[in-house]
Structures are given as C-alpha cells and as structure tokens.
Amino acid sequence: MESVETSVKTKDALASRIKKAATQNLGPEDTVLVWPNLVYIELVSMVFSLAILLFLAIVSPAPLEEMASADTTPNPTKAPWYFLGLQELLVFFDPWLAGVVLPSLIIVGLVVIPYIDTSPTGKGTYNFSDRKFAVFSFSFGLALWYLLIVIGVWFRGLDWSWYWPWDNPYLHRSATAVTLVDLEVLLQSALHLPETPLLTMGRYEPTAANLLTWGIFLAYYVVGLTIPFLFLRHFYRRFGFIRYNIMMFLFLSMMGVPLKIFLRLMANIKYILVTPWFKI
Amino acid sequence: MKKTFDLIYGFITQTQLYKSVFRHGYPSTDANRALIMFSNVILHLHPVRIRRGALKIKFTWCLGGLTFFFFILLAVTGVFLMFYYVPDTRRAYQNIKDLGTVIYFGTLFRSLHRWAAHAMVLSVWLHMTRVFMTGSYKPPREFNWVVGVILLVCTLLLSWTGYLLPWDQLALWAVTVGSKMAEASPLLGNAGPFGAEIGMTVENDVAFALLGGTMVGQSTLLRFYVLHCLALPLVATLFMAVHFWRIRKDGFSGPL
Amino acid sequence: MWERLWQYPYRLGIGIFVAVVTALLTLFFIGVTAWLEQTFKKEREGK
Numbered sequence: 091m092e093s094v095e096t097s098v099k100t101k102d103a104l105a106s107r108i109k110k111a112a113t114q115n116l117g118p119e120d121t122v123l124v125w126p127n128l129v130y131i132e133l134v135s136m137v138f139s140l141a142i143l144l145f146l147a148i149v150s151p152a153p154l155e156e157m158a159s160a161d162t163t164p165n166p167t168k169a170p171w172y173f174l175g176l177q178e179l180l181v182f183f184d185p186w187l188a189g190v191v192l193p194s195l196i197i198v199g200l201v202v203i204p205y206i207d208t209s210p211t212g213k214g215t216y217n218f219s220d221r222k223f224a225v226f227s228f229s230f231g232l233a234l235w236y237l238l239i240v241i242g243v244w245f246r247g248l249d250w251s252w253y254w255p256w257d258n259p260y261l262h263r264s265a266t267a268v269t270l271v272d273l274e275v276l277l278q279s280a281l282h283l284p285e286t287p288l289l290t291m292g293r294y295e296p297t298a299a300n301l302l303t304w305g306i307f308l309a310y311y312v313v314g315l316t317i318p319f320l321f322l323r324h325f326y327r328r329f330g331f332i333r334y335n336i337m338m339f340l341f342l343s344m345m346g347v348p349l350k351i352f353l354r355l356m357a358n359i360k361y362i363l364v365t366p367w368f369k370i
Numbered sequence: 371m372k373k374t375f376d377l378i379y380g381f382i383t384q385t386q387l388y389k390s391v392f393r394h395g396y397p398s399t400d401a402n403r404a405l406i407m408f409s410n411v412i413l414h415l416h417p418v419r420i421r422r423g424a425l426k427i428k429f430t431w432c433l434g435g436l437t438f439f440f441f442i443l444l445a446v447t448g449v450f451l452m453f454y455y456v457p458d459t460r461r462a463y464q465n466i467k468d469l470g471t472v473i474y475f476g477t478l479f480r481s482l483h484r485w486a487a488h489a490m491v492l493s494v495w496l497h498m499t500r501v502f503m504t505g506s507y508k509p510p511r512e513f514n515w516v517v518g519v520i521l522l523v524c525t526l527l528l529s530w531t532g533y534l535l536p537w538d539q540l541a542l543w544a545v546t547v548g549s550k551m552a553e554a555s556p557l558l559g560n561a562g563p564f565g566a567e568i569g570m571t572v573e574n575d576v577a578f579a580l581l582g583g584t585m586v587g588q589s590t591l592l593r594f595y596v597l598h599c600l601a602l603p604l605v606a607t608l609f610m611a612v613h614f615w616r617i618r619k620d621g622f623s624g625p626l
Numbered sequence: 627m628w629e630r631l632w633q634y635p636y637r638l639g640i641g642i643f644v645a646v647v648t649a650l651l652t653l654f655f656i657g658v659t660a661w662l663e664q665t666f667k668k669e670r671e672g673k
Contacts, residue, residue, distance in 0.1 A: 120421060120422055121419035121420060121421050121422065122419065122420060122422055122425070123400065123403045123404070123418065123419055123420075124403075124407060124413075124416045124417060124418060124419065124420050125397045125403040125406060125407070125413075126397075126403070127420070127425055128416065128420055128424075128425060129413070129416070131425065131427065131432065132432070132435055135432040135435060135436060135439075136435075136436075136439045139436055139439065139440075139489070140439075140443070143443070143482060143485050143486055143489060144478075144482065146481075146485045147478060147481035147482040147484075147485050148478070148481070150481070150485075151470075151477050151480075151481040152477070152480045152481045152483070152484040152485075153540075154466055154467065154470065154536060154538050155538040155539045155540045156538060156539050157463045157537065157538060157539070158459070158463065158537045158538055158539055158541060158542035159539065159542075160542070160585065162539070163543060164539050164540070164543055167543035167544065167546070167547055168540075168544065168547075169544045169547045169548060170529060170530060170533050170544055171488075172491050172526060172529060173526075173530065173544075173547075173548065176551070177547060180551075184554070185550060185551050185553070185554030185561070185562070186554040186555060186556050186559070186562040186563055188551070189548075189550075189551025189552070189554055189555075190551065190552075190554065190555045190556060190559075190562070191556065197519060197523060200498075200519045200522075201515075201516050201519050203502070203507060203515065204507040204508060204509070204511070204512035204515045204516070205512060207507075207508065208508065208509055209508070210508055210509070211505070212504075212505040212508075213505045213506065213508045213623060214504060214505065214506060214623035214624055215504060215505070215663065215666055216429075216503055216504050216659050216662035216663040216666060217503075217504075217505060217659075217663055218503075218656060218659045218660040218663055219660070219663065221505065225503065225655075225656055225659055226652070226656060228499075228502050228503075228655075229651075229652045229653075229655035229656045229659075230648070230652045232499065232651070232652075232655055233647075233648050233649075233650075233651030233652040233654075233655065234648060236651055237644065237647050237648050237651060240647070241644075252640055254639075348644070348645075348648065351644060352641060352644075352645075355637045355638075355640055355641040355644070356637070356638070356641055367563045367564055367567075368556070368563035368564075428662065428665065428666075429666075499655070503658075503659045503662070
C-alpha cells in the first residue's frame with residue numbers, strides 16, 4: 091500500500107540522517123567525562139580567581155571620595171575607566187558623535203560580525219594566517235579602544251589637558267594658544283574661494299568651501315568603497331554586495347576616527363563638515 | 371579507624387534522608403558521574419562527556435566561566451551590601467561610610483564587589499576577544515555572539531549604574547558626564563542634532579528619562595538603584611540563560 | 627600650511643604617541659593570535 095511504502099521510505103531517510111549525524115559526532119574515545127575533568131578545572135579557576143580578588147580587596151580597598159555636591163565640580167571629572175575611551179573621544183568629536191553615534195556604530199559593528207564573516211575557515215581554532223583582514227580589523231579596533239582608555243586614565247589631567255607621566259599633575263596648563271580652524275575655512279583661504287553662499291536652504295547657507303567639504307567627506311566613503319571593488323575583486327566577491335557595503339562602511343568609519351584625531355593634532359583642523367544642525 | 375568511618379558512611383548513605391537528597395552515590399564511578407549531570411540542577415548545564423580538545427585552558431583561558439563566576443560573586447556581595455544601603459541622597463553616602471567603619475566585613479565585601487566588577491568588565495572583554503580570534507562566532511553560532519554583545523552592554527550598564535550608588539563626587543560627576551552625552555543624542559536629546567527641531571527640551575528628552583529629572587538627583591539615584599540591583603541583573607540572567615543554552619545546543623567549538 | 631604642522635611640537639609628540647601605541651597594540655593582538663595558532667598547530671603535528 092502506498093502509505094506503508096512512503097512511511098517506510100521516510101523512516102529509512104530519517105534513520106540514515108540520524109546515523110549520519112551520529113557518526114559525525116566523535117566517539118567516546120575522543121571525549122572525556124565532564125566530572126571530574128571539566129568540573130575540576132572550573133573549581134580551580136574559581137578558587138584561584140577568588141583568591142586573587144580577595145588579595146586585591148584587602149590590599150587596595152574600595153575608595154570613597156567626598157560626598158556628592160552639585161556646587162563643586164572636581165577637576166578633572168572622569169568617567170569610569172571602561173567609558174574613558176568615549177570621554178577621550180569627546181576631545182575630538184562632538185558629544186552626539188562621541189557619546190551616541192560612535193558607540194552605537196561599535197555595538198552594531200560587533201553585532202553584525204558573524205553575519206559578515208561567514209566563511210568557515212578558522213572556526214574553532216586560533217587562526218590568523220587564513221583570516222588576516224578580519225583579525226587585523228578587530229585588533230585595530232581593540233587597539234584604538236584600549237589606547238583611548240589608556241590616554242583617558244594616565245595622560246589626561248586638569249582641565250582635560252594632556253599631561254605626560256613626567257609632568258606635574260597639579261600645575262594648570264595654560265590653554266596653549268591653539269587656534270583650531272574648520273576644514274572649510276582652510277580650504278577657503280588656500281583655494282581663494284568666494285565667501286558668498288552658493289545656496290540658501292533656510293538656516294543653511296553653504297559656501298563653495300562648505301560644499302567642497304561635503305564632497306571630501308562623501309568622497310572618503312565613496313573612494314574607500316570602490317577601491318577594493320575595482321582592484322581586489324575577489325575580496326568583494328567573497329562578501330557579496332550587501333555584506334561588502336556594510337563591512338566597508340563600518341571599516342571606513344573606524345579608520346576615520348584616528349584620521350580625524352590626526353587631522354586635529356597635526357593640522358589643527360576642528361571640523362571636517364559644518365552645518366547648522368551638526369558638525370563632524 | 372577507616373573501618374568505622376566506612377561503617378558510618380555506609381549507614382548514612384542508606385538512610386531515607388540521605389537518599390532523598392542525593393539520589394545516587396558520589397560521582398566516583400563512571401555511572402554516577404554520568405547521572406550527576408542529570409540530577410544536579412547546577413551541573414545539568416554541562417554535558418556528560420566533552421571533547422578532550424575543549425578542555426584546553428590555552429584555548430578558552432576559562433574566561434567565559436570566570437565572567438559568570440564574577441557575576442555570581444557580585445550578586446552575593448551585592449546582596450550583602452543591599453542590607454546596609456538606602457538609595458536616598460541624604461543617607462547613601464553615610465551608609466557607604468558605615469560599611470567602611472562599623473559594619474563587620476563591610477570593607478571586605480565592598481572592596482570585593484568593586485574588584486569583581488572591574489574583573490568582570492575585563493574578563494567579558496577578553497572573552498569576546500578570544501571568541502573572535504578562534505572564529506567561534508561563525509555559523510551556526512552567530513546568534514550566540516549577538517547575545518554575547520547584549521551581555522557586554524548589560525555588563526557595562528550594570529557597572530555604570532552601580533558607579534552612582536556611593537553618591538560621592540566621583541559618582542555624581544562620572545554619571546553627569548554620561549548623561550551629558552545622552553543629552554547630545556541625535557533626535558532624542560535636547561542638545562543633539564535635530565533634537566530641538568523635533569521639540570526635545572531639557573524636560574522631555576532621553577536624558578530626562580534616564581535621570582528622572584534635569585540633573586543627577588534623588589530620582590536618578592533611585593532609578594539607578596533599581597536598574598543596578600534588579601532590572602539589569604534580571605535581564606542579564608535571562609540572556610545568560612540563552613547564552614549557555616546555545617553553547618550546549620551548538621556544541622563547544624574547539625580543537626579536535 | 628607646513629608651519630601649521632610643525633608649529634606645536636608638543637602636539638607632534640602626542641600624535642606620534644597615538645600612532646605608535648595603536649600600531650604596537652594592534653601588532654600585539656595579532657601576534658598573540660598568531661602565536662597561539664602556531665602552538666596549537668605544533669601540538670597537533672606532534673600528535
């Protein structure tokens with residue numbers, strides 16, 4: 091009867107699938123019992139770390155400063171160390187960028203990692219040789235994050251000025267007469283562009299220089315997106331259109347952070363792009 | 371001597387009382403070692419057998435497990451601290467001072483709580499790094515990575531909300547720095563791009579929702595207390611349950 | 627424009643510090659991964 095045949099067929103199919111899955115699992119020769127092997131490792135690591143924490147707690151007890159007072163602001167006011175990276179970014183970026191957009195991009199970037207890097211190479215082993223770009227990007231991001239925290243903890247003092255470790259931390263550093271210019275002002279004087287606005291859109295009246303800065307900002311992303319597409323086509327093909335664009339956007343944004351830091355430090359450029367609503 | 375001990379032990383383990391609590395013998399035989407993974411609620415998270423390669427400390431450095439351990443430690447020390455702390459701006463600071471002076475073991479528990487917090491932030495970061503470097507986020511483990519990132523954010527938020535509770539200068543101004551950043555959110559904050567255009571003022575934007583007011587004050591303290599002691603731990607526990615469950619389901623990635 | 631670059635050697639020092647530390651940390655993380663990769667590979671070959 092047909093129903094018996096089909097049920098036998100599906101049972102066979104099911105049985106062979108189960109067998110296949112079972113044979114892919116390693117046999118008991120390659121496994122060990124969790125008790126005692128894993129459980130003992132866990133116990134030892136817990137005891138060991140507890141011992142270290144107890145030692146630290148006794149040797150360096152939790153600090154307590156004076157009672158909170160809205161009248162006196164301590165100088166400098168520092169966020170907790172794990173947020174000092176973001177607070178350091180505040181020097182170079184406006185609060186909405188440093189405190190909201192960049193952290194959100196970091197979190198979004200972390201979340202999409204497994205949906206962008208789907209190749210099975212190096213799954214389950216430490217691997218750098220087969221995943222150079224991935225490991226490099228992640229390491230670079232980590233390095234930036236750690237660097238900003240290190241600066242925030244040890245190199246920032248009164249008025250959030252830069253203090254080398256050998257500087258006197260109690261001496262106020264006079265705000266060195268640093269005149270910061272926006273990129274558009276720089277371009278305007280360097281290229282002798284007219285000062286009259288080219289367009290008028292309500293509050294926003296961009297000059298030629300302003301539009302040029304828009305061009306530069308967008309060109310950074312456009313050029314960055316197209317260069318690997320043109321010259322490293324296999325790289326592009328590995329990811330496909332959507333993944334490639336998301337990944338390169340995040341990568342370029344990440345690279346943009348030290349780039350802007352350098353422009354500020356070396357060329358005293360404050361803002362790349364200025365509009366009445368936001369400044370980058 | 372050993373004979374009497376064995377006699378007593380043998381007698382006790384045959385009593386109804388003992389057998390009702392411990393349903394089988396001590397895991398010194400392979401059968402009992404397998405059984406205990408099913409009969410013990412804490413251990414039932416583990417499989418009975420595990421691949422030899424997954425045990426290598428050089429692979430995981432026990433970082434995930436340590437993060438969980440630090441969380442438990444923080445919960446335990448936190449409960450102790452909760453007995454002596456009132457989230458009132460007029461009393462909080464004195465409570466912390468009392469912990470440091472008149473309460474037995476107060477300094478120890480508070481310092482342990484603080485150090486475990488730093489350790490947990492550090493270990494969760496290192497754990498994420500390890501998982502990335504070993505490619506253990508690749509399919510089919512993508513969603514577990516996402517849950518892990520959520521846990522990372524939970525850890526940082528737990529740390530940040532706890533920072534305010536001592537109500538000292540460091541706490542107040544560290545949180546003010548953070549709330550100033552929230553004020554500058556695009557669209558949601560009154561001081562951020564396009565915020566004013568939408569109608570965000572200092573009294574209805576996202577910073578107001580976070581602080582319960584326009585400045586860090588009593589409402590903020592209570593809000594952060596509830597977040598730190600109840601809401602965020604519950605959320606973190608929920609996501610940890612998913613995280614550990616996923617590891618069991620997908621299997622431990624690791625060298626063969 | 628070049629005067630702008632060299633006018634503040636103080637800031638040049640900071641810039642060099644940022645670049646060098648970023649490079650060192652990046653190489654450190656990559657190096658740890660590569661070293662662990664080699665250690666595990668050797669172990670597997672040794673088997």
